[in-house]
Amino acid sequence: MNISSAAPPSCDPRSASAPDRMIEVEISRAAGAGPGDLPSDEGVRRLCELAAASAGIVDGHVAIELVDPDRMAELNRTHRGRPGSTDVLSFPVDGAGPSPGPRELGDVIVCPARAHSVLEAIVHGVLHLCGMDHEADEGEMLCLQSELLRWEGASRRPLTTAG
Numbered sequence: 001m002n003i004s005s006a007a008p009p010s011c012d013p014r015s016a017s018a019p020d021r022m023i024e025v026e027i028s029r030a031a032g033a034g035p036g037d038l039p040s041d042e043g044v045r046r047l048c049e050l051a052a053a054s055a056g057i058v059d060g061h062v063a064i065e066l067v068d069p070d071r072m073a074e075l076n077r078t079h080r081g082r083p084g085s086t087d088v089l090s091f092p093v094d095g096a097g098p099s100p101g102p103r104e105l106g107d108v109i110v111c112p113a114r115a116h117s118v119l120e121a122i123v124h125g126v127l128h129l130c131g132m133d134h135e136a137d138e139g140e141m142l143c144l145q146s147e148l149l150r151w152e153g154a155s156r157r158p159l160t161t162a163g
Contacts, residue, residue: 022059023049023105033066033112039119050148051123052105055130060094060103062126064110066118072111087114088121090128105129123148 025045029038039047048062067075069085076086092106108125115121123145132141 023052023057024061025049026061026063027065028063029066030068030071032068038066038112039122043119044122047119047122047148047152048126050152051126051145052130054144054148055127055132057103057105057130060099060105062105062129063107064122064125065107066110066112069111069113072109072114075109085111085114087111087116088125090125092129092131117149119152120145120149 023045025048027041027044044064048064052058052060052062072085072089073083075089076082076084079089079091087110089109090106091109093104094106105126106129108122108129110118110121110125112118127141127145132144134141
């Protein structure tokens with residue numbers, strides 16, 4: 001696979017001005033969701049747009065929620081039947097197929113205290129919302145995830161908040 005250092009223009013959300021964006025991203029941060037270097041809201045939006053565009057999705061709504069370990073453990077137990085906290089959960093709604101109205105991609109819940117990288121967890125969750133599945137493919141999702149993070153990491157615009 002030949003992957004260039006720059007994303008194709010069709011996958012680069014930076015080429016569109018804010019009012020032209022078609023992926024709407026709602027972000028909520030729970031008190032106690034995690035320490036330190038959390039991504040800025042703009043950084044989260046850019047990652048979501050880039051991940052969705054790379055998976056062929058150019059419109060829709062995504063909700064990103066950063067939660068504490070107790071809330072993540074509750075969600076993990078309720079929705080997956082597994083005890084304890086995890087790093088990221090995705091809850092797709094409309095999926096990647098055609099939508100009769102405004103597309104609701106779904107929710108990505110991230111526990112910064114459990115995630116090796118909050119940015120990686122966000123990209124991972126959005127790719128799942130777009131219909132990708134690393135447990136069923138031959139490595140494509142994780143390869144794309146890695147490439148998006150590598151490409152975005154080379155960006156001149158910081159993803160994290162100062163502090």
